[in-house]
Amino acid sequence: MLIVCFARCKETVRFEAARAQKVPLGKNLKALLTNQYFWAVLILWTVTCVHGAIVGTSLPYYCKYIFHNDAWMYSVLYLAEAGTLVLGAMLCPLLLRRFGKRNISLAGAIIAVAAHAALLLDPFSFSWALITSIVRALGEAPLTAVVFGMMGDVIEFGQWKTHIRQEALIFGGGSLGFKIGTGITSAVITSLLDKAGYISSTGAAVIQPLSAVFMIQKIYVWGPTLMWAVAVIVLLLYKLDQRYPKIMTELAAREAKGEM
Numbered sequence: 001m002l003i004v005c006f007a008r009c010k011e012t013v014r015f016e017a018a019r020a021q022k023v024p025l026g027k028n029l030k031a032l033l034t035n036q037y038f039w040a041v042l043i044l045w046t047v048t049c050v051h052g053a054i055v056g057t058s059l060p061y062y063c064k065y066i067f068h069n070d071a072w073m074y075s076v077l078y079l080a081e082a083g084t085l086v087l088g089a090m091l092c093p094l095l096l097r098r099f100g101k102r103n104i105s106l107a108g109a110i111i112a113v114a115a116h117a118a119l120l121l122d123p124f125s126f127s128w129a130l131i132t133s134i135v136r137a138l139g140e141a142p143l144t145a146v147v148f149g150m151m152g153d154v155i156e157f158g159q160w161k162t163h164i165r166q167e168a169l170i171f172g173g174g175s176l177g178f179k180i181g182t183g184i185t186s187a188v189i190t191s192l193l194d195k196a197g198y199i200s201s202t203g204a205a206v207i208q209p210l211s212a213v214f215m216i217q218k219i220y221v222w223g224p225t226l227m228w229a230v231a232v233i234v235l236l237l238y239k240l241d242q243r244y245p246k247i248m249t250e251l252a253a254r255e256a257k258g259e260m
Contacts, residue, residue: 065208153240157243
């Protein structure tokens with residue numbers, strides 16, 4: 001699929017002279033840090049990655065100590081979510097042109113919050129966990145599919161706002177931000193389990209204290225729910241899709257004049 005993307009994507013460069021101009025680092029950083037939609041999309045990008053970190057870290061414990069089966073239940077739950085996420089992302093282009101990036105992402109985030117919160121109705125049922133995981137993945141799919149396109153829109157907005165085009169800095173800043181976020185997430189989960197009295201079971205079966213089992217349940221149930229609730233809030237405030245056509249029209253007019 002990467003080869004198809006490479007073969008089908010063409011770049012049109014019209015700003016050779018203007019882009020060659022040196023922009024001071026301080027001015028570049030100021031333009032980045034004052035781009036409100038950079039921060040919005042950075043948070044959304046982080047949500048998708050932190051969700052993966054929370055589920056990937058806590059689900060094996062959940063299967064072992066809540067379902068009392070870590071032989072195959074983890075694989076089934078994880079693959080069900082991952083497979084549904086891939087299929088859902090592939091279907092997103094059918095909705096994208098009609099509803100736009102923000103609207104399909106917002107609808108999906110609401111579904112993800114509702115589906116994962118529904119696990120609270122029966123957190124000890126494997127079949128219910130499987131159903132909610134699949135529905136949640138359908139909700140996750142739109143944002144996962146379009147978040148990088150949204151970052152591209154942020155580049156256009158930044159150029160429109162500051163007359164500075166920052167492809168590398170915006171994507172580099174976003175990548176650094178989400179990596180820090182996922183690293184912090186793993187550290188927080190480890191710290192919470194330690195404080196709850198979790199006993200490492202490597203090499204031998206142990207009986208976990210109820211406090212540790214309860215913490216595992218809270219991390220798996222509430223972690224993704226809260227993360228996708230953050231996405232809902234950010235997307236409710238996200239207005240770039242509405243402004244984008246006007247921004248691109250103005251940028252095209254600048255292009256015609258040889259301006260950034």
